[in-house]
Amino acid sequence: MTDKMDLGNLTSPLNLALILVIGYVVIELRDFTPKELAEFNGIDGKPIYLAVCGKVFDVSSKPDFYGPGSMYENFSGRDASRGLAKNSFDPSVLTDVDLPIDKLDNLAAEEKNSLEEWFQFFSGKYTCIGQLVENK
Ligand code: HEM
Numbered sequence: 278m279t280d281k282m283d284l285g286n287l288t289s290p291l292n293l294a295l296i297l298v299i300g301y302v303v304i305e306l307r308d309f310t311p312k313e314l315a316e317f318n319g320i321d322g323k324p325i326y327l328a329v330c331g332k333v334f335d336v337s338s339k340p341d342f343y344g345p346g347s348m349y350e351n352f353s354g355r356d357a358s359r360g361l362a363k364n365s366f367d368p369s370v371l372t373d374v375d376l377p378i379d380k381l382d383n384l385a386a387e388e389k390n391s392l393e394e395w396f397q398f399f400s401g402k403y404t405c406i407g408q409l410v411e412n413k
């Protein structure tokens with residue numbers, strides 16, 4: 278009789294590999310508070326993340342748009358939702374990272390449509406790596 282693989286054994290190499298893969302995915306889809314997200318603005322070679330509609334996207338692949346000195350640098354590490362809704366990258370559309378997350382409940386209908394289109398754009402182009410949650 279040949280030995281059967283013991284699928285119940287958690288220490289088998291296959292199961293250890295699966296646990297690592299699952300753990301990696303869970304860690305990658307992490308929660309970011311506004312303060313945590315602010316770290317990821319591309320300065321000092323860090324990745325560049327931004328939030329749209331509560332989801333965090335990795336835009337590190339486009340430092341020419343989002344890196345330091347770029348046109349949309351002020352969205353980096355921040356919740357870009359209001360700016361995208363209002364078609365503005367003025368600092369005034371950004372919520373201070375110490376404040377509660379922008380509820381976006383006072384946007385005009387066309388601003389909400391614009392934001393929804395931008396959300397589709399980011400979902401299609403970039404990897405969603407997590408979600409925005411309130412500061413602790
Ligand atoms: C002076 C006015 C503006 C000009 C000339 C301009 C120009 C451009 C250009 C050339 C692109 C690249 C398109 C491509 O190659 O895929 C782009 C993308 C983009 N623009 Fe603007 N833009 C302007 C205003 C704005 C404003 C006000 C916003 C703020 C909401 C904005 C947000 C974006 C975003 C988020 C992208 C996508 C970048 C990406 O692919 O990730 N733009 N813009």
Ligand SMILES: *[C@@H]1O[C@H](CO)[C@@H](O)[C@H](O)[C@H]1NC(C)=O
Pocket residue numbers: 347348349350351366367368
């Ligand atoms: C980003 O914000 C700063 C102020 O916080 C401002 O001086 C700068 O012009 C902004 N950059 C762009 C590209 O709008």
